[in-house]
Amino acid sequence: MAAFPINSNFQGDFVMQLVPVDTDDTMDQVAEKCAYHSVNRRVAPQPDKVMRVRLHNASESFPRDMKVSDANWRPTETLDIIFADQ
Amino acid sequence: MYQIPRAEWYDLTRATNWTYSYVTEDEMFPEEMSGSRGIPIEEWETYDEPYKVSYPEYVAIQREKDAGAYSVKAALERDAYVDRADPGWISTMIAHYGAIAVNEYAASLAEARMARFSKAPGNRNMATFGTLDENRHGQIQLFFPHANIKRSHQWDWAHKAMHTNDWAAIAARSFFDDIMLSRDAIAVSIMLTFGFETGFTNMQFLGLAADASEAGDHTFASLISSVQTDEARHAQQGGPSLKILIANGHKEEAQKLIDVSIWRAWKLFSVLTGPIMDYYTPLEHRSQSFKEFMVEWIIIQFERQLADLGLDAPWFWEDLTNDLDVTHHGMHLGVWYWRPTVWWNPAAGASPEDREWLEEKYPGWNKTWGKCWDVITDNLNNGREDLTLPETLPYVCNMSQLPIVGTPGNEWNVQDFPLEFEGRLYHFGSKADRWCFEQDPERYKEHQSLIDRFLSGQIQPADLPGALAYMGLGPGEMGKDAHDYAWAAAFKKQAEVA
Numbered sequence: 260m261a262a263f264p265i266n267s268n269f270q271g272d273f274v275m276q277l278v279p280v281d282t283d284d285t286m287d288q289v290a291e292k293c294a295y296h297s298v299n300r301r302v303a304p305q306p307d308k309v310m311r312v313r314l315h316n317a318s319e320s321f322p323r324d325m326k327v328s329d330a331n332w333r334p335t336e337t338l339d340i341i342f343a344d345q
Numbered sequence: 346m347y348q349i350p351r352a353e354w355y356d357l358t359r360a361t362n363w364t365y366s367y368v369t370e371d372e373m374f375p376e377e378m379s380g381s382r383g384i385p386i387e388e389w390e391t392y393d394e395p396y397k398v399s400y401p402e403y404v405a406i407q408r409e410k411d412a413g414a415y416s417v418k419a420a421l422e423r424d425a426y427v428d429r430a431d432p433g434w435i436s437t438m439i440a441h442y443g444a445i446a447v448n449e450y451a452a453s454l455a456e457a458r459m460a461r462f463s464k465a466p467g468n469r470n471m472a473t474f475g476t477l478d479e480n481r482h483g484q485i486q487l488f489f490p491h492a493n494i495k496r497s498h499q500w501d502w503a504h505k506a507m508h509t510n511d512w513a514a515i516a517a518r519s520f521f522d523d524i525m526l527s528r529d530a531i532a533v534s535i536m537l538t539f540g541f542e543t544g545f546t547n548m549q550f551l552g553l554a555a556d557a558s559e560a561g562d563h564t565f566a567s568l569i570s571s572v573q574t575d576e577a578r579h580a581q582q583g584g585p586s587l588k589i590l591i592a593n594g595h596k597e598e599a600q601k602l603i604d605v606s607i608w609r610a611w612k613l614f615s616v617l618t619g620p621i622m623d624y625y626t627p628l629e630h631r632s633q634s635f636k637e638f639m640v641e642w643i644i645i646q647f648e649r650q651l652a653d654l655g656l657d658a659p660w661f662w663e664d665l666t667n668d669l670d671v672t673h674h675g676m677h678l679g680v681w682y683w684r685p686t687v688w689w690n691p692a693a694g695a696s697p698e699d700r701e702w703l704e705e706k707y708p709g710w711n712k713t714w715g716k717c718w719d720v721i722t723d724n725l726n727n728g729r730e731d732l733t734l735p736e737t738l739p740y741v742c743n744m745s746q747l748p749i750v751g752t753p754g755n756e757w758n759v760q761d762f763p764l765e766f767e768g769r770l771y772h773f774g775s776k777a778d779r780w781c782f783e784q785d786p787e788r789y790k791e792h793q794s795l796i797d798r799f800l801s802g803q804i805q806p807a808d809l810p811g812a813l814a815y816m817g818l819g820p821g822e823m824g825k826d827a828h829d830y831a832w833a834a835a836f837k838k839q840a841e842v843a
Contacts (some may be wrong), residue, residue, distance in 0.1 A: 273753035
């Protein structure tokens, strides 16, 4: 496990933010870490939705249980965190 | 004694070059400093400045200006305006002085480069006055705020800001170093005076002078009006340089110098002037919205001036025009949310009345920016101030050094414009920021943004308190909400009444 910096672009927020995640984190954990700096701060929560992680402007999200170490990201990769039904 | 009228001797003396015998022309005017671009010196001697003034005239006028501004200050000192002014207006002044005063000294060096190294005698003549102008601007904008240090240490940032690693200082230095201090004389005349001063300085100084008069701050109004009259004169140095470049086959490069300068100036002013005009200046004293000022002073003015010179509007003109509804709202929200990282107290400008005004000036504000402010307002009214303060850093652009922002809320659209160059991943806040980098990667590629410095371990401890220490912000200097959240409480009262 190792710290890994990403650039968080959270749906509904106005700014991108530096968020440290871990290479052992799953995509759900990455989304949670990003949400900590946006949801209930400047973005209203959406309790009936799940949060999904995708590469910036990509159409497909990563599988929720996929690990950061398997995602082939570059350090400071820009990721969109979006609310989805599943 | 009879004096020959200026018109009879001016053209002869200002076009005078001397014949050097101990050095060559290249030694006298090294290309990297002069930037003559292979254009013969005879061509540069045709440089025709539109504003003509002799040294005795200059001294007499400047003496009157200084006497006027300093006497207004002295006369109103006992009035203690600063003690009763709206906190939002105080923040305007403290932010302005910190961002501008020391950069005026830097501008003095840029003017001196033209005064010494330009091959155009007329440029050298005007720039000599410009050097003196900028020296005066540095002095007067340090002297006036100095009188208020007894009120708050934040006023001391008029001098301190540009000597720190505060993010706003890094952004300002990145821009001013680029256009003023690391270019040849001709590029300076175009990027500093034409690209920056004709439009953006005008807007900052004329716009603020109008707002200052409205707010009853006659000391500040007279100071910045005094500065602006100098700017209006020495800003005219770029036009004649452009004419010579265009006439000698350098139109494309001239256009590029202008485009880079205008874009970078726009981004800096979106964080400096935008919040001041639309959020800090008390509602009843706002003369125009930032967007209205931008359209009048930048969009329309540049279009006309560029067309007069036979140049095009910058390729990003449509993007810039669209950004007038977006960027400065994001910069403002960012500055307010990360308020401990600035040397002034940001005014939220988000009371019920403010929001009505914002919706009128920027239709759709409530369903976009308002969504973020709704969450912030609720947190403040529910005793959760902690959620209105940052715990990480915003990601900053590798060109503007400012946060990468975009539209939030229902029309969410925040875009990164990344670039991998020589194995390093750069992030940019717009297509135009990335384009500036691509025009001259050697110039920009080594620069480390605040985020790069954080990630490379230069900021210790590697957390927000460590970052605040790195920025040089001490107790009593870090920003807090200018009105102690009274604007948020107004919503609570409104709800109680309903």
